[in-house]
Amino acid sequence: MEIIAIxxxxxxxxxxxxxxxxTASLAAKRxxxxxxxxxxxxxxxxxxxxxKNDLALTMADVLLDGVSLADAIVESPAGFDVIGTNRELAGIDITLMGQTNSHELLKTAMAELVADQAAGQKKPYDYIIMDCAPSLNLLTINALVATDGVIIPMQCEYYALEGLADLSQTIERLTELNPKLTIRGVVRTLFDARNTLARDVSAELQKHFGDIMYKTHIPRNxxxxxxxxxxxxVLAYERWSKGARAYQKLADEVIKQSR
Ligand SMILES: Nc1ncnc2c1ncn2[C@@H]1O[C@H](COP(=O)(O)OP(=O)(O)OP(=O)(O)O)[C@@H](O)[C@H]1O
Ligand SMILES: [Mg+2]
Known part of the structure; x- marks a missing residue:
C-alpha cells in the first residue's frame, strides 16, 4: 500500500x-x-x-474523537471508498493546540488501518490518496507526516518556479518528522498549450525540476x-474528454512509479 498526499x-x-x-482513474485500472x-x-x-453534511462519520471523528479510519470509510457514488470531511474539521488547529502528538494523529490512525489489513480483517488498498487544504495547517502537516510521498499540482504561471522551490524546502524541513517523505512528482495542471507564458514556464520547470516532473500535462478542460x-x-461524466484521458495517463505514470 502506498500513501500519497496531494x-x-x-x-x-x-x-x-x-x-x-x-483516484477514479486508479480505480478504473482495478x-x-x-x-x-x-x-x-x-x-x-x-x-x-x-x-458532506450527511455523513455518519468524517475525518473530524477520526482526528478529534479517535474513531478508526476503517469505521469512517464509505463507498461513494463514484464507486470507490472515501472518508469525507466538512466544516467540523475547520477548527482543528485551535482544538488541538498544545497537544504534543497533534501532528501525528493521522499517522497513528494509518498504522492501525495497515495492521488491520495485514491481519486480513479489512480490505487492503493499493493506494490511499489524500486531498489537502491550501495551507500548511495542522491537517496538511498530519497528511505530510503520515504519507509516503507528495504529488504537487502546479499551474504554469509566473511564480511557479519560486513556489516550487519554497514548497520543496518546506517538504525538506518536514523530513525531520517523516524521514521517508519525498516529492513523488509535480503535475502541471490547468495547462493551456496556446499560452506562450504557460509553455515557457513549463519548459523552465522541466529544466530545473525535470527529474520530478510528470510527463502528463493536465489541460484546462x-x-x-x-x-x-x-x-x-470526469471519467464517469465525460469519459472521452481531454481531461479524463489526461488523468488516466497520469494514473499510468503513478502506477509505473510503484513498480
Ligand atoms: N484542468 C482543469 N480544467 C478546467 N478547470 C479546472 C481544472 N482543474 C481544476 N479546475 C477548476 O478550477 C477550480 C480550482 O480547482 P480545484 O478545486 O481542484 O483546486 P484546489 O487546488 O483543490 O483548490 P483549493 O486550494 O481551494 O482547495 C475548480 O473550479 C475546478 O473545477
Ligand atoms: Mg481543494
Whole structure:
C-alpha cells in the first residue's frame, strides 16, 4: 500500500480535481483505492457524489474523537471508498493546540488501518490518496507526516518556479518528522498549450525540476470543471474528454512509479 498526499499551499491549482480524478482513474485500472478528504471545504467529498453534511462519520471523528479510519470509510457514488470531511474539521488547529502528538494523529490512525489489513480483517488498498487544504495547517502537516510521498499540482504561471522551490524546502524541513517523505512528482495542471507564458514556464520547470516532473500535462478542460457539479469524477461524466484521458495517463505514470 502506498500513501500519497496531494498538496500545494497555493489555492485553486487543481489539488482536489487531481485527488478525485487520479483516484477514479486508479480505480478504473482495478487498483483498490481510498480517497481521504483533509480539507474542511469538503470539495473532494462532494466531488465523489457524497453529501458532506450527511455523513455518519468524517475525518473530524477520526482526528478529534479517535474513531478508526476503517469505521469512517464509505463507498461513494463514484464507486470507490472515501472518508469525507466538512466544516467540523475547520477548527482543528485551535482544538488541538498544545497537544504534543497533534501532528501525528493521522499517522497513528494509518498504522492501525495497515495492521488491520495485514491481519486480513479489512480490505487492503493499493493506494490511499489524500486531498489537502491550501495551507500548511495542522491537517496538511498530519497528511505530510503520515504519507509516503507528495504529488504537487502546479499551474504554469509566473511564480511557479519560486513556489516550487519554497514548497520543496518546506517538504525538506518536514523530513525531520517523516524521514521517508519525498516529492513523488509535480503535475502541471490547468495547462493551456496556446499560452506562450504557460509553455515557457513549463519548459523552465522541466529544466530545473525535470527529474520530478510528470510527463502528463493536465489541460484546462471545461469537463473537469463541470463534473463536480454532478458529483462525478470526469471519467464517469465525460469519459472521452481531454481531461479524463489526461488523468488516466497520469494514473499510468503513478502506477509505473510503484513498480
Ligand atoms: N484542468 C482543469 N480544467 C478546467 N478547470 C479546472 C481544472 N482543474 C481544476 N479546475 C477548476 O478550477 C477550480 C480550482 O480547482 P480545484 O478545486 O481542484 O483546486 P484546489 O487546488 O483543490 O483548490 P483549493 O486550494 O481551494 O482547495 C475548480 O473550479 C475546478 O473545477
Ligand atoms: Mg481543494
Amino acid at each position: 498538496a500545494n499551499q497555493k489555492g485553486g491549482v487543481g489539488k482536489t480535481t487531481t485527488a478525485v480524478n487520479l 487498483k483498490r483505492v481510498l480517497l481521504i478528504d483533509l480539507d474542511p471545504q469538503g470539495n473532494a467529498t462532494t466531488g465523489t457524489g457524497l453529501d 471545461i469537463r473537469l470543471a463541470e463534473a463536480p457539479a454532478h458529483g462525478m469524477p
